[in-house]
Amino acid sequence: MVKMEWKLVLLILYHVSCTFAAINTMQFVCTATSGVPDIPEFVCVGMVDGNPFSYYDSNIRRMIPKQEWKSNEVDPHYFERSTHHCYKEEQSFKNNITLAMKQFNQTGGIHTLQNMFGCEWDDETGSTEGYDWYGYDGEDVQAYYVKKIGAQWTATGSSAQTDFKKNFLVEQCIGLLKNYVLHAKSTLKRKVPPxxxxxxxxxxxxxxxxxxxxxxxxxxxxxxxxxxxxxxxxxxxxxxxxxxxxxxxxxxxxxxxxxxxxxxxxxxxxxxxxxxxxxxxxxxxxxxxxxDFDNLHHITIVIGVVTALLLSVTAVIGFFVWKRKSGYSKATTSDQGSLDSQSSGGDSCLE
The missing domain is CATH 2.60.40.10 (Immunoglobulins)
Structure with missing residues (x-):
């Protein structure tokens, strides 16, 4: 069942990841799991236009760059600081998944706690958008959206530290995105023939x-x-x-x-x-x-899926984006305080 769910999510990801050329995106994803063998219990990844640039998991316990341009454009202590922040996030997420299991009277099984946040910037119209989601076992438990078209702001959802989140998602996040797009231009805009x-x-x-x-x-x-x-x-x-x-x-x-x-x-x-x-x-x-063509192709598929799931964990993004695009929001909770505010999107380890 778990393998089928990951495959479905992966298919959704590939379907929604083709964005219009004018829209640039920066996304940060943190996922904590319980009861899932052979994969890290906690993973965080940062992406620009779908390309992973930062990665941390609970096995390696350090933040590493996934793109050469990311290594070149930061100060020497950036990865040391980010590793420290990621470790704090890891502890917070593990604590939150334990609290969630208690809240829902769960004593075992497979469970996931996911947070995705980020921003979009249309470099033609100038409009920006930010989002911050939490999900537990595939259900929304907390969501916040903010959009800016011209000088007009709109925001939906309730969250602690709302002004702080709005400032980060539509100001700081957009600034980081523009900077990263500039540094990663050769990577993001490259064309390689098949x-x-x-x-x-x-x-x-x-x-x-x-x-x-x-x-x-x-x-x-x-x-x-x-x-x-x-x-x-x-x-x-x-x-x-x-x-x-x-x-x-x-x-x-x-x-x-x-x-x-x-x-x-x-x-x-x-x-x-x-x-x-x-x-x-x-x-x-x-x-x-x-x-042996069939066997070779099977191995190729496995390598591709493992790369997608463990290297970038982008399948989680596909699941959330699919729910957002389809207007799906099945579960919410009035107990917003059940999520540790220290693991909010504005204090990510993947800056």
């Missing part, structure tokens, strides 16, 4: 068009028969992260050897890094066969 190959386990297996090593994430992979787009017998896989920060995707076509001789099949890959589309013709010369 490597495309046709793969097949044996002549009776589906043919897979595999594109990998591309950035940014958005890509189109399609099949054609005699020049016409083909949708039947086509299975499009998920876009998965590679460990180097690029992405991969596959699309499989079930076609018989007889049809391959009668019709002309092609796989077309479109990506913003390409001056012209990559078109692979489905013929014996182009197809690479490997009896």
């Amino acid at each position: 490597e495309v190959a046709l793969l097949q386990k044996d002549p009776s297996s589906p043919v897979t068009c595999h594109a990998t090593g591309f950035y940014p994430r958005g890509i189109s992979v399609s099949w054609q028969r005699d020049g016409e787009d083909l949708h039947e017998d086509v299975e499009l896989g998920e876009t998965l992260p590679n460990i180097d920060g690029t992405f991969q995707i596959r699309s499989s076509l079930r076609v018989s050897p007889e049809d391959m001789k009668i019709h002309k099949y092609t796989c077309t890959v479109q990506h913003s890094s390409l001056h012209q589309d990559v078109v692979k013709g489905l013929n014996e010369e182009e197809i690479k066969r490997n009896p």
Whole structure:
């Protein structure tokens, strides 16, 4: 059940992570878990436009940069200070998850306490937006939103230290975001073309068009028969992260050897890094066969999922953003004080 939930969240993340070019985002996520083996009990990650730049977990107990530009633009004591703050957050979250279990009369099982906060900046209109969510076992328990269009402010939700949060989310956070976008411009705006190959386990297996090593994430992979787009017998896989920060995707076509001789099949890959589309013709010369292809692909998927979950824990973000975009808010609590105010978004270890 846990694996299925993570997979669902991961799919949601990939669906909502494609933001419009004019909107820049900075997000901070902290997650505490109880009863989940083989992963850190506490993880915090900071991201700009979906790219992790800071990371801390309860196993390594230190904050580390995930981007070269982050290492170069901070003072020598930044990571030492941030590690200290992260450790305090870790203790606070563990205490809060224990209190929540007592509040809901829970004595065991798997439980999660999540906090996501951050800001968005539209560099065309100048509008800004901030948010600060807490969730326990996937349910909202505390939320605060603030938006500024021109000189007009709007705020929803109640929270302790509201003025402090508003100042951080729409002033300090936006300032940090603009600074980070400036320093990370070469990383965030880079374009890396995909490597495309046709793969097949044996002549009776589906043919897979595999594109990998591309950035940014958005890509189109399609099949054609005699020049016409083909949708039947086509299975499009998920876009998965590679460990180097690029992405991969596959699309499989079930076609018989007889049809391959009668019709002309092609796989077309479109990506913003390409001056012209990559078109692979489905013929014996182009197809690479490997009896272990299915196993190799399974390993690749596992690596991608582990990278997404443990390196950046961005699946948590997808879950919260999905609820926000869909207007979902199933659970709230009148006991706002049950959350330790010291673990509020404004005092994050991932500045």
